[in-house]
Amino acid sequence: MKKYLVIGNPINHSLSPLIHNYWLKKYNIAESFYDKKKIEEKDLENMVLQMRDNRISGINVTVPFKKSIIPYLDELDLRAEKTESVNTLVKADNKIVGYNTDEPGFELTVQNFFLENDSQYKNVFILGAGGVTNSIICALKKFKTKITLSNRTIKKAHALNKLHPEIKTIDWGKRPSTFDIIINTTSIGLKSNERIDLDFGDCEGDKKKIFYDLIYNPKETNFLKEARTRGNHVINGQKMFLNQAMFAFKLWTNIKPEIDKEIIELLDK
Numbered sequence: 001m002k003k004y005l006v007i008g009n010p011i012n013h014s015l016s017p018l019i020h021n022y023w024l025k026k027y028n029i030a031e032s033f034y035d036k037k038k039i040e041e042k043d044l045e046n047m048v049l050q051m052r053d054n055r056i057s058g059i060n061v062t063v064p065f066k067k068s069i070i071p072y073l074d075e076l077d078l079r080a081e082k083t084e085s086v087n088t089l090v091k092a093d094n095k096i097v098g099y100n101t102d103e104p105g106f107e108l109t110v111q112n113f114f115l116e117n118d119s120q121y122k123n124v125f126i127l128g129a130g131g132v133t134n135s136i137i138c139a140l141k142k143f144k145t146k147i148t149l150s151n152r153t154i155k156k157a158h159a160l161n162k163l164h165p166e167i168k169t170i171d172w173g174k175r176p177s178t179f180d181i182i183i184n185t186t187s188i189g190l191k192s193n194e195r196i197d198l199d200f201g202d203c204e205g206d207k208k209k210i211f212y213d214l215i216y217n218p219k220e221t222n223f224l225k226e227a228r229t230r231g232n233h234v235i236n237g238q239k240m241f242l243n244q245a246m247f248a249f250k251l252w253t254n255i256k257p258e259i260d261k262e263i264i265e266l267l268d269k
């Protein structure tokens with residue numbers, strides 16, 4: 001039996017098993033199962049060891065271990081190295097290699113907006129400076145966007161600013177006077193009573209303005225609900241989530257799985 005795993009803490013909310021088990025079955029990858037496991041920091045080394053011993057065939061790493069897993073790995077792919085963030089472990093030539101599929105997963109979801117000729121999407125406002133934010137910034141830099149970043153703990157925004165001197169940072173609670181796309185990378189909105197306390201009254205009826213929330217569960221955070229009510233273009237984290245899973249599945253099986261209607265229905269249930 002081949003075993004795949006997503007590790008994190010908390011992990012209960014993870015929908016990765018749902019998607020990967022659907023694909024394992026769809027592509028007839030026999031005797032394989034994808035499970036989730038809540039772990040502590042001290043368990044990281046043992047998890048990697050289980051991959052070395054072939055007891056686990058592949059691991060997805062999620063919050064809060066995407067960085068702390070790195071010392072236990074033999075190699076990193078370029079994106080993982082650049083973002084200092086690993087979400088997929090693959091065994092190749094007896095080495096455990098850490099990949100970052102969040103960055104290409106996000107890139108694939110937004111490229112349409114930026115690659116249009118004469119794209120109107122130039123100014124990006126990012127909320128948050130947590131584990132995934134550097135992947136988002138690295139993806140956006142490919143599109144020559146101007147990035148403004150705001151985080152409650154300003155030190156973390158400044159740390160990202162050091163890695164990317166071209167971005168601007170502003171204090172938490174403030175916003176740039178104008179932006180074309182705003183991306184919430186914070187965890188605000190995971191709970192239904194949480195909202196982001198910024199005034200977007202001037203965006204009323206602006207269908208072009210994109211409000212993007214990386215959260216996919218719940219499907220509509222207050223941030224997106226308010227944007228939809230104003231008539232803005234809203235995107236939740238589902239596509240990025242599916243895309244990063246697609247890239248991970250491809251790394252493990254060499255099959256690029258289709259994101260079909262059934263899988264979206266499964267997630268929407």
Ligand code: ATR
Nearest residue numbers: 064128129130131132151152153156185186187188
């Ligand atoms: P980590 O920082 O461990 O990677 P994360 O869940 O990836 O954790 O990131 C959480 C993000 O949501 C951070 O940007 C965090 O802000 P701080 O750096 O100030 O902690 C942000 N966040 C979470 N709850 C928040 C709240 N109530 N108000 C403002 N920002 C919040």
